[in-house]
Amino acid sequence: MKESSRPIGVAVLGMGNVGTEVVRILTEKAADxxxxxxxxxxxxxxxxxxxxxxxKGVDRALLTDDPMALVQRDDVDLVVELLGGIKPARKLxxxxxxxxKSVVTANKALMAEHSGExxxxxxxxxxxxxxxxxxxxxIPVIRPLTQSLAGDSVNRVAGIVNxxxxxxxxxxxxSGAGYGKVLAEAGRLGYAEADPTAxxxxxxxxxxxxxxASIAFHSRVTASEVHREGxxxxxxxxxxxxxxxxxxxxxxxxxxxxxxxxxxxxxARVYPALVPLDHPLATVNGAFNxxxxxxxxxxxxxxxxxxxxxxxxxxxxLGDLVMAARNRVFHGRGPLESTYAGLPVASIDEVPTxxxxxxxxxxxxxxxxxxxxxxxxxxxxIAAVRQEGAGDDARLIVVTHRAxxxxxxxxxxxxxxxxxxxxxxxxxxxxxxxD
Amino acid sequence: MKESSRPIGVAVLGMGNVGTEVVRILTEKAADxxxxxxxxxxxxxxxxxxxxxxxKGVDRALLTDDPMALVQRDDVDLVVELLGGIKPARKLxxxxxxxxKSVVTANKALMAEHSGExxxxxxxxxxxxxxxxxxxxxIPVIRPLTQSLAGDSVNRVAGIVNxxxxxxxxxxxxSGAGYGKVLAEAGRLGYAEADPTAxxxxxxxxxxxxxxASIAFHSRVTASEVHREGxxxxxxxxxxxxxxxxxxxxxxxxxxxxxxxxxxxxxARVYPALVPLDHPLATVNGAFNxxxxxxxxxxxxxxxxxxxxxxxxxxxxLGDLVMAARNRVFHGRGPLESTYAGLPVASIDEVPTxxxxxxxxxxxxxxxxxxxxxxxxxxxxIAAVRQEGAGDDARLIVVTHRAxxxxxxxxxxxxxxxxxxxxxxxxxxxxxxxD
Numbered sequence: 001m002k003e004s005s006r007p008i009g010v011a012v013l014g015m016g017n018v019g020t021e022v023v024r025i026l027t028e029k030a031a032d033x034x035x036x037x038x039x040x041x042x043x044x045x046x047x048x049x050x051x052x053x054x055x056k057g058v059d060r061a062l063l064t065d066d067p068m069a070l071v072q073r074d075d076v077d078l079v080v081e082l083l084g085g086i087k088p089a090r091k092l093x094x095x096x097x098x099x100x101k102s103v104v105t106a107n108k109a110l111m112a113e114h115s116g117e118x119x120x121x122x123x124x125x126x127x128x129x130x131x132x133x134x135x136x137x138x139i140p141v142i143r144p145l146t147q148s149l150a151g152d153s154v155n156r157v158a159g160i161v162n163x164x165x166x167x168x169x170x171x172x173x174x175s176g177a178g179y180g181k182v183l184a185e186a187g188r189l190g191y192a193e194a195d196p197t198a199x200x201x202x203x204x205x206x207x208x209x210x211x212x213a214s215i216a217f218h219s220r221v222t223a224s225e226v227h228r229e230g231x232x233x234x235x236x237x238x239x240x241x242x243x244x245x246x247x248x249x250x251x252x253x254x255x256x257x258x259x260x261x262x263x264x265x266x267x268a269r270v271y272p273a274l275v276p277l278d279h280p281l282a283t284v285n286g287a288f289n290x291x292x293x294x295x296x297x298x299x300x301x302x303x304x305x306x307x308x309x310x311x312x313x314x315x316x317x318l319g320d321l322v323m324a325a326r327n328r329v330f331h332g333r334g335p336l337e338s339t340y341a342g343l344p345v346a347s348i349d350e351v352p353t354x355x356x357x358x359x360x361x362x363x364x365x366x367x368x369x370x371x372x373x374x375x376x377x378x379x380x381x382i383a384a385v386r387q388e389g390a391g392d393d394a395r396l397i398v399v400t401h402r403a404x405x406x407x408x409x410x411x412x413x414x415x416x417x418x419x420x421x422x423x424x425x426x427x428x429x430x431x432x433x434x435d
Numbered sequence: 436m437k438e439s440s441r442p443i444g445v446a447v448l449g450m451g452n453v454g455t456e457v458v459r460i461l462t463e464k465a466a467d468x469x470x471x472x473x474x475x476x477x478x479x480x481x482x483x484x485x486x487x488x489x490x491k492g493v494d495r496a497l498l499t500d501d502p503m504a505l506v507q508r509d510d511v512d513l514v515v516e517l518l519g520g521i522k523p524a525r526k527l528x529x530x531x532x533x534x535x536k537s538v539v540t541a542n543k544a545l546m547a548e549h550s551g552e553x554x555x556x557x558x559x560x561x562x563x564x565x566x567x568x569x570x571x572x573x574i575p576v577i578r579p580l581t582q583s584l585a586g587d588s589v590n591r592v593a594g595i596v597n598x599x600x601x602x603x604x605x606x607x608x609x610s611g612a613g614y615g616k617v618l619a620e621a622g623r624l625g626y627a628e629a630d631p632t633a634x635x636x637x638x639x640x641x642x643x644x645x646x647x648a649s650i651a652f653h654s655r656v657t658a659s660e661v662h663r664e665g666x667x668x669x670x671x672x673x674x675x676x677x678x679x680x681x682x683x684x685x686x687x688x689x690x691x692x693x694x695x696x697x698x699x700x701x702x703a704r705v706y707p708a709l710v711p712l713d714h715p716l717a718t719v720n721g722a723f724n725x726x727x728x729x730x731x732x733x734x735x736x737x738x739x740x741x742x743x744x745x746x747x748x749x750x751x752x753l754g755d756l757v758m759a760a761r762n763r764v765f766h767g768r769g770p771l772e773s774t775y776a777g778l779p780v781a782s783i784d785e786v787p788t789x790x791x792x793x794x795x796x797x798x799x800x801x802x803x804x805x806x807x808x809x810x811x812x813x814x815x816x817i818a819a820v821r822q823e824g825a826g827d828d829a830r831l832i833v834v835t836h837r838a839x840x841x842x843x844x845x846x847x848x849x850x851x852x853x854x855x856x857x858x859x860x861x862x863x864x865x866x867x868x869x870d
């Protein structure tokens with residue numbers, strides 16, 4: 001064991017679930033962390049919103065409600081940002097980086113919108129900006145993509161990256177209950193927040209998709225460029241129908257390299273999709289996350305684990321913290337942002353997708369003929385059809401082969417205008433198939 | 436994009452499956468690699484055993500049969516060692532490191548036996564020694580363990596890390612065929628070598644277990660310290676019996692932190708084990724690999740992908756090569772070997788295991804009473820019993836709860852001496868259960 005270097009001062013911003021665990025591990029595992037880093041980590045302060053609130057496991061004297069003053073202290077070398085959101089996290093991180101302090105953040109919304117600015121500040125001031133915890137909690141995804149696959153060409157990243165929606169969809173699949181009932185249950189169990197919008201409307205997953213697409217394709221993709229659909233429209237009937245096609249329904253974040261008329265583009269999209277039951281992502285249930293990667297040489301990889309929660313997310317934060325601290329001791333630096341490829345983001349219209357369309361139809365002869373005509377007109381080939389029920393309950397379900405999403409959605413729009421189609425009750429995409 | 440630094444010279448030692456793919460990717464993806472590194476990689480030479488052999492995709496002028504001269508060339512900055520085995524790989528790598536050149540190797544046998552010496556040389560000469568490709572091919576395992584989990588405490592790593600044996604066992608499970616027949620088929624299909632000893636006797640997996648245990652527990656474990664049993668004794672009957680317990684059979688490499696009379700020790704072991712069908716590792720079939728990690732805070736993680744083959748292994752090599760090259764450009768360095776914990780390796784006798792014991796027994800009353808007595812005598816509780824057949828074909832199968840492997844194996848030895856036990860036909864351990 002080498003002689004240890006001078007202590008490294010750490011500031012933690014935010015003491016929610018993750019912050020509390022980070023402080024706990026910093027305290028309990030101090031000796032191990034010191035041995036791994038080559039210098040002791042010393043907690044200089046923890047910024048909290050409410051100083052009067054009871055906090056366990058931390059010396060009251062370390063608490064402050066002035067995060068900017070904490071970040072700017074001379075004896076702070078590393079800043080851990082766990083506030084979430086853009087304000088004031090962005091300013092605090094910029095101040096840290098500009099002050100020559102490396103930053104570890106779990107802030108997906110911020111990284112999905114401002115990674116360019118933040119990475120530039122890190123580069124200009126020769127410090128690290130690590131954000132493994134921003135995507136898929138404890139599961140190492142950022143580091144494998146930026147480092148392990150640094151010599152490969154990633155073609156696709158598809159993942160279940162939001163635990164709340166995966167819990168809801170898994171419960172719906174298993175219990176047969178409807179969305180509203182399961183959402184309420186998720187709230188009671190602590191899997192869904194009081195305002196679940198960010199999760200159930202796919203905003204959280206879209207931020208993660210933006211981060212994954214950026215690093216996988218060495219380009220810059222922001223959350224607003226990610227096509228996003230939530231799960232609020234998914235019904236128990238959709239799960240019944242999915243089962244008939246040997247599928248389940250998952251909210252997927254998909255980042256793909258696609259060819260649009262000879263030009264390479266990135267597709268980044270989040271939507272609930274039918275996934276075949278024998279696909280590895282179909283078996284990822286509850287609050288678990290998984291990310292599947294397809295690379296030219298590595299082939300198919302999958303990473304699986306806990307995507308949220310205090311301790312798992314703290315594990316990812318601590319991993320980054322140890323690497324940033326080691327870089328400080330050994331004068332090294334982590335990988336910089338890599339956006340050299342500069343690939344444009346494709347519109348969802350340009351993306352080849354498969355559709356599942358469920359409609360209430362008039363119980364008369366020739367409906368299938370008319371419906372299939374609308375698909376054929378736009379060059380879309382049909383993979384499977386089911387006709388169910390009769391009379392007022394007659395339903396027609398169509399699953400297509402791959403075609404541009406524009407052609408698919410145009411067809412759905414046309415179907416909605418047909419007299420014999422009483423109602424298009426559900427439209428979902430089908431993912432995880434090769435054809 | 437920054438101005439590019441001076442070219443980085445690369446030497447490749449060995450041009451088998453992996454070397455050929457590494458050379459191909461270096462050539463085909465030169466522009467991408469340059470953009471990611473900040474400097475071009477230039478192939479200075481490829482060392483081969485037989486200069487007269489036809490080689491595709493490489494300029495003949497680059498070939499040499501003098502690897503040491505190539506390693507020591509002034510214009511070689513990075514050395515990729517793909518020869519395998521100890522000699523001459525060890526000397527070549529040492530010469531490279533001592534010459535201030537970073538090394539990327541896929542050599543598990545070497546890393547499992549000499550990582551201490553090699554890591555010290557890398558540290559002394561301030562260069563990198565990367566070996567992601569040595570374990571589980573394309574699957575990022577080394578980097579997640581050494582970096583992503585650097586702030587966590589790993590309790591267990593259990594993996595399927597040998598494609599040949601997993602192909603054989605998967606085929607046996609599916610087809611019901613015997614070991615010999617399936618081994619021959621694996622040979623024909625290129626999944627098993629002409630001399631399959633290293634794979635089927637578990638030597639390859641033991642090397643990987645040693646590497647995984649070393650990095651997971653910040654200690655030094657060599658291959659010879661890994662308890663090792665191969666798959667040559669596994670029969671179709673074992674698979675039949677496994678199915679009756681809702682299990683399959685997998686060759687596992689297990690690295691565990693265990694408590695032996697209050698002392699923390701490492702258990703590193705390789706053996707074929709019964710694995711419950713609903714365990715994630717049970718579904719890893721064919722030549723695929725998977726590694727499951729349990730850490731204190733991260734919880735359960737799993738990494739899955741192609742564990743062998745030219746292109747997948749080359750992907751891991753290239754990832755390391757890009758990181759080593761970037762460190763050269765930016766004067767950084769990768770993580771050093773971390774063995775500060777210095778945990779001792781436990782004997783297999785000390786490890787708590789569960790046993791599955793299948794025996795031919797005399798078809799008389801009271802056999803179960805006698806057999807269960809031998810387990811009870813050593814404090815081993817029985818989880819399940821099956822009595823099958825009758826007369827000459829009477830069989831008794833016992834599955835135990837956890838107890839020290841010594842108590843379990845002593846019991847088996849005692850059973851073998853019993854008159855009513857005609858033959859202990861199969862002994863396997865059961866893994867992947869919580870009780």
